[in-house]
Amino acid sequence: MPPAAELWNEARAREIAETFANTKGGLLPALLAIQSAFGHVPGEAVVLLAEVFNVSRAEVHGAVTFYRDFRERPAGRHVLKLCRAEACQAAGSVSVAEVAKRRLKLGWDETDSEGNWTLEPVFCLGLCACGPAGMLDGTPLARLDGARIEKLIDGAAE
Ligand code: FES
Structure with a gap:
């Protein structure tokens, strides 16, 4: 069974996002880390990542929907x-x-x-x-x- 995901926590998500903010191509690893922590990439994370990476929400959402491994909703156990x-x-x-x-x-x-x-x-x-x-x-x-x-x-x- 996969490890239990944390509940959404904006401070924790910001900490994760900022870890990758100054890395070239850091958005994808940040998305992976967010999903790993929370089990999915909620809408709040899209907003936060857009702010931290200084890109549009559409760009972040585009990455989430382009790669099949990202989930917008929690998965089952x-x-x-x-x-x-x-x-x-x-x-x-x-x-x-x-x-x-x-x-x-x-x-x-x-x-x-x-x-x-x-x-x-x-x-x-x-x-x-x-x-x-x-x-x-x-x-x-x-x-x-x-x-x-x-x-x-x-x-x-x-
Ligand atoms: S076609 Fe490659 S694993 Fe199914």
Whole structure:
């Protein structure tokens, strides 16, 4: 299970942002550090980063929405990422994803109302030779099939 994120704290977020403020290209590492601390990049962080980096809010928001790894909302306690890129599709990822969606009762980029699970698509994890691939709470998964993904979901939920 991923570590619990801190609640939003502007002073802490400012401290993080200022760590990277004088670094060329520091916005992305600052966003990563904010997400690492708070579990997502809330709207308040976009405003704060724009101020600290002296860029527009649109520029910060653009970075958050361009890179799939950034989240604007908190994720569930468990995050299941399944690869949707070509090599994994050829190995059967579509049916694995259908099983996961049914089991979790979630679509792509959804989090259940209890905050237990988030299901996210990824587009290549570098595990193409042993697809279908995925990642559960940061642990890479290879050679997935329907039965295995159900077992992994059920095991993580216990
Ligand atoms: S295509 Fe799925 S890991 Fe590369």
